[in-house]
Ligand SMILES: [Zn+2]
């Protein structure tokens with residue numbers, strides 16, 4: 001059963017079985033407009049800050065920073081199978097997506113694709129947190145989730161603990177598209193985006209297939225080297 005108390009403040013949640021109460025959630029999500037490239041606060045509602053606009057960055061949409069309260073709970077999905085927070089964070093992500101669409105900073109994708117785990121890792125863990133998140137987004141937004149078109153060609157070292165350069169090297173040619181995808185726009189779904197090495201590597205595959213990619217995640221860890 002899901003806990004009936006907020007995981008963050010431990011107060012009783014009376015509305016429904018959600019892991020985080022509305023007050024904690026509201027205090028922990030981004031409060032204003034955020035650059036979709038680097039995650040920095042923007043003064044005006046735009047997709048990118050000036051720097052990211054020039055460097056042709058991927059759009060990464062998240063409801064919160066990994067460094068503000070909620071990031072810990074996103075980590076708990078993967079490491080402690082704390083699935084109670086998926087629903088509440090997916091809802092917060094959808095609020096952010098809809099806000100960006102209404103400000104014309106984003107166009108909704110025609111399909112969702114979860115960042116895959118290598119089959120060995122999937123067997124060890126028993127689930128792919130990115131897929132669970134993508135599944136929830138797919139049913140709430142009524143956007144199809146494409147399974148089995150993207151896979152990992154080899155087991156890579158865990159990205160955590162590697163430097164930016166080593167992360168990119170670690171992932172080089174680690175993914176493959178197995179089938180043709182008949183849409184023009186997809187959103188790649190992951191739990192956390194840190195340096196963006198994983199999603200950038202996958203985006204290259206889509207770019208060569210002439211498919212536009214945006215990235216949706218539950219939290220982003222703003223890269224310290226991007227400014
Ligand atoms: Zn709370």
Ligand SMILES: [Zn+2]
Pocket residue numbers: 035036037038039040048049050051052053
């Ligand atoms: Zn930026």
